[in-house]
Amino acid sequence: MAVTLFTASGCTRCKIVKKFMNEHDLAYDEKDIKTEGKTDFQTFYRKYHKSIFRGPNGVEFPIYFFEGKIRQGLGPVLAYLQGGDALDRFVRTGILHGRWVDGINVSRGDPVRFKDLLAVLAFLKRNGIKLEVETDGRNPDLLKRLIAEGMVDRGIMELKGPKGLYSQILNIEIDPHHIEETMSLIAGVTKHRFQTTIAPVLRSDEKWSCLTPEEVGETAAWLTQATGNNKHPYVIRRLALTDAKGEDLPDILPLAPKNLFAYRTKARPHQVRTEIEKQ
C-alpha cells in the first residue's frame, strides 16, 4: 500500500510537496480531489473527518495519508516527510494562505531535531514561501539560528505572563534571561508581534485562575524593559477553545470579550500600541 497524497488542481502548496517527494524519491499515489480523486477523498473524509482540519476557507491541502497517519497542509506534511513524528511539535497546521506558512513554533519541539526543522524551512524558502515563526521564549538559541539563516519573515512571541509567573505557567524552570533574549530577537525581526493569551494559570495555592489585568500590565512593562521599546505591536488574545485543546488546561470558560478591555488598559501605559485581537 502506497502513500496517498490528496491534492487539488492548481494548488501551489500541493506542487511544493510533490516536488519534495520527487526530489527525495518518495513514492506516492496522488488523488486530485477536483478530478479523478474526488470519490476517494469523499470516502476518506467520511472516515477521518474528525482528524481533518477545516479552516475558515475550507479544508487545507495537501493531505498526506499512510497507514492511519494523517498530516495536513504544506508545513506539517513536509515536516513529517523530513523527520517523522519528531517534528510534529515544531510544525502544526496553520491558517495562513498564499505565500505564507504559519504554525511553526520553535519553542515546542525537541532541539536535537533542529537540523530537520531547518531543512524543511529552507526547502519552503527555496520555493518562495514566507515563514511565520512563533515562540514563547523557550529555545532562544534555535530562534537565533533561524533568524540568522533568514528563516523568519514574521516573528510572533507569545508572552505567557510576567517574569515572576513564567516558570509556573509553563510548568518548567525557565531562565528569565532566555525570555528576555527572545524578546530582543523577535523585536529585531522587521515584521513582528508580541501577544499574550489570557489563559488560566495554576496558582501557588493549587487553584486555577486567569491571568489578571495587572499581570498583563507587568508583562507589558517587562517587554518594554527588555527591549527598550514601548511601541511594539502587542496583542491581547482571548483564549479560544481550539487553543486549549491538548494543553491540559482546566475547564475554565474563556473570558467574555468585554472583559479584555481591562487588560488593554493595564498594558497600554507600558506598551502604547496594545490592542485586543479581533475575533
Added chain:
Amino acid sequence: MTYPSIYPTGTTIYDPARCWSGYTIFQAKELGALLIDMNGREVRLWKGFHGFPNKLFPDGHVLGHSGERNTKYGVQDYRDLIQVDWEGNIVWTFNAYEFIEDFGEAPQWMARVHHDYQRQGNPVGYYVPGMAPGVDGGNTLLLGHKNLTCKDISDKPLLDDVIYEVTWDGDLVWEWVCSDHFAEFGFREEAKNILSRDPNMRPVAGGMGDWMHLNCMSTLGPNKWHDAGDERFHPDNIITGGRETNIVFIISKETGRVVWKIGPNYDETPQQKELGWIIGQHHAHLIPRGLPGEGHMLIFDNGGWAGYGAPNPGSPTGAKNALRDYSRVLEFDPVSLKIIWQYTPAEAGLVHPTDNNRFYSPFISSAQRLPNGNTLIAEGSGGRIIEVTADHRIVWEYISPYWGDHFKMNMVYRAYRVPYEWVPQLDRPRETAIVPIDVTTFRVPGAAPGGAAAEVAVEGTLPYQLSSALCVISDTDEAD
C-alpha cells in the same frame, strides 16, 4: 442664504414670558467656551477652552478639550476630554485612547474625541429633570476616531468612528468600531460602488476616508418603548448618526449590533417616504423621559449634500448624491416614523421654495427640547441660536458675534440651555424683554428714513397679485 452684510449680533429677540430662561453655552468661534444669559450678557468665558461641543454640568462645571490634533495629520481629532470647574481648574481628564506620534509633534496620548460625549447620569448631555450628569464620578462615553482599513468598504485608508466608554479613573471598559458593522447598514450596490471608490476622502496625511462621519452619540435612557417591551430601545443602547451616509441608528450596548435605523434609503417604505429624505443630519437623539415629547426622536436634518448612491445631475459620481437647500428640525415617533412636530421653512413663515434657504445650515447644528416644550435650535452655519415654541413662534434669538480668523464664519456647532440653578456661582440675572425690531423702519446711523419723498400716480396700473414676479412655482401659487 441672503445675508445682508450688516446685521445685529447678540440677542435680538427675547420674550421672557414664553421662554424657558436660563444660561446658554456654546463654543464661540476661536475664542472659547462662552456662557451667556438671555439678554446675551457674556457671564463667563473659559478662554481658549475648545468645545466640540462644550457642555455645562451642575455646579458650573464645563466640559471641553485642551485642543485639536495638528490638522496636517488628523481630521477633527480632539486631544482629550476635560472637565473644568467654574474657575477653570481641571477636575477630570481623559486622553489615553491612542498614542499618537505625528511628525514634528511631541508623541502623546489622545482621546481623538469628536462631536459628542456623554456622562453617566444623563443620557443626552443637556438638562433633564431628575437626570443630572455626574460631576464627581461616573463613566463617560466618547465618540472618537480610529484609522484603519476595511476591505469590505474600500481599499483606501479609512478614518473610522468608534464609541468607547471610560470610567472616572480612566479605564476603558467598552468599545464599538463602526466599520465592523458595515454589512448592517443596508447600502445598495450603487452606494457601495461609490463608497468604495471615494469613501469621502479627506486630504490629510496622505488621504483618509471619513466614510461615515458620526456626529452625535447619546444613550436612550429610560423610555416608554422599552417599558412596553421593545428591546431595541433598551435604556443603555446608543443612538448615533452618520452625516455622510444619512443614516441614524441605534446600537445595542450588549451586542454592538445595529437594532434600529432610518436611512440610508428613504424610499423603501411609505413611512420613510412620508418622513422625507434626511440629509447630513446632526444631533439625532431620543428626547429623554421628563421632557415634553419624551420618547420621540429629535433631529436637526440639515439638508445640504450627503449620501452615497446613484449618480444624478447634482452628483455626477454618486458621492453626496442627496441634495436640499434648506433645513428641518424633526420630532418623530421612532416606531411609526410619523412626524409629531417640525420646524422647517414653512413653520418659520418662509415662502417655499423661494425663501427656504433662510432656514438652512448645511453643516453642524443642534436641537434641544426644553422643559416647557420649547426647542432650542442652533442653526449653526450662520451662528444663529433660536428658541421656538411648540406653535413655532421665535421667542429668543441670538446671533454669535464671533467670527474666526482661521475659519471666517461665526458658526456655532451646538448650543445648550441650562437652568440658572446649575450655575450657583451667579445671582439670577436680570431678564429684559427684547421686542423684535421692525426692520422695515429700522435704519443704521446715517441712513435715510423710509418713505418716498413724493408719490405720483400712473394711470391704468393694476393691483399686485400673488406670484406675478416669480419665475418658479411656489407655495403661494393656488391650484385652479
